[in-house]
Amino acid sequence: MVRKSLLGEFEQTVMLAILQLGDDAYAPNIARHLDATIDRSVSRGALYSCLNQLERKGLLRWRLDAPTPERAGHARRFYQVSARGVRAVRTVRDSQLMLWRGLEGILGTAK
C-alpha cells in the first residue's frame, strides 16, 4: 500500500513528466518538458535532488545510455517510473480527483 503523503507537489510534477516523456526521460529533457508544457522553470539542483529522492523511495528506476562525445564521454541516465511509482501517482490522482469533484461551480470547467 502506497502512503498518500508519499509524493510532494514537485515530485508529482516530475513523475508525470517522466511518464509523458517515456523512453526519453533524462534530466535536461525533463526540465525542458516542464518548461514547455506548464511554463515551469526548474532549477537543476532541485531537479536532481528530487530525482534522487524518488529513486530512494523506489518510485523511479534508471538505466545508462552509451557515453557520447557531445556529453564529454559521460553517459545519459534515463529514468522510468517503477511499478510502485505508478501506484503512487495513481493514488495521488484518485485522492485529488475526489477533492476536485463538485468544484466546477467555483472554479469553472478545466481547459
Add this chain to the structure above:
Amino acid sequence: MRDAILGDLHEEFLQDVADVGARRARLRHVSRTTGVAARALFDSAICRGWVSTEPAGEAGRGAVSGPANAAAGGSPPVVLRRARAVVGVASFPLLALLVVVVGVVVNTMMFSAAQPQSPRVSSAVGIGGVALLLACVAIAAIVLCVGPRWRRKRLRGA
C-alpha cells in the same frame, strides 16, 4: 549520478552555445553548476546525500547499494562513505561561507552599478548593500550555530 550530471551540464552548455551564444551560455552554465553544487551541499547537510540505487533490470530495485554507487561514481564504497562524512561535517561551514560570498559579490555588484549615478542613489544602494551583507552574515551565523546541532539530532534519530 555524478557522471550523469556532468554529462547533462556539458550537453546543455553546448546546446546553449548554439542557441544563445558563448557568453550567455557560460553564464547559464555557471548558474546551473552553482545551483547543483549548492543543492548537493544542502542535501548533504540535512543527511540526504545523493546516492544511487541499482539501475533498472538489476536486483534490488529501490534499495541503496554500495556496488551500484561504486559503478556509477567510480570509487569504492569505503572511500565514498568517508568522503560523505567529511562533506557532512564541512557542509555547514561551507554553506555559511557561500552565503557570505554571495552577499559580498552582490554588494560589490550593487556598488559598481551605482557608481556613475547620482550621490543620492549611490548612498541608498550603499545602505541597501550593507544591510544585505549584514543579513547574509546573520544567516551564515545561524547556519553555523544551528546546523551542526540539528544534524547531530537528526543522525541520532535515524
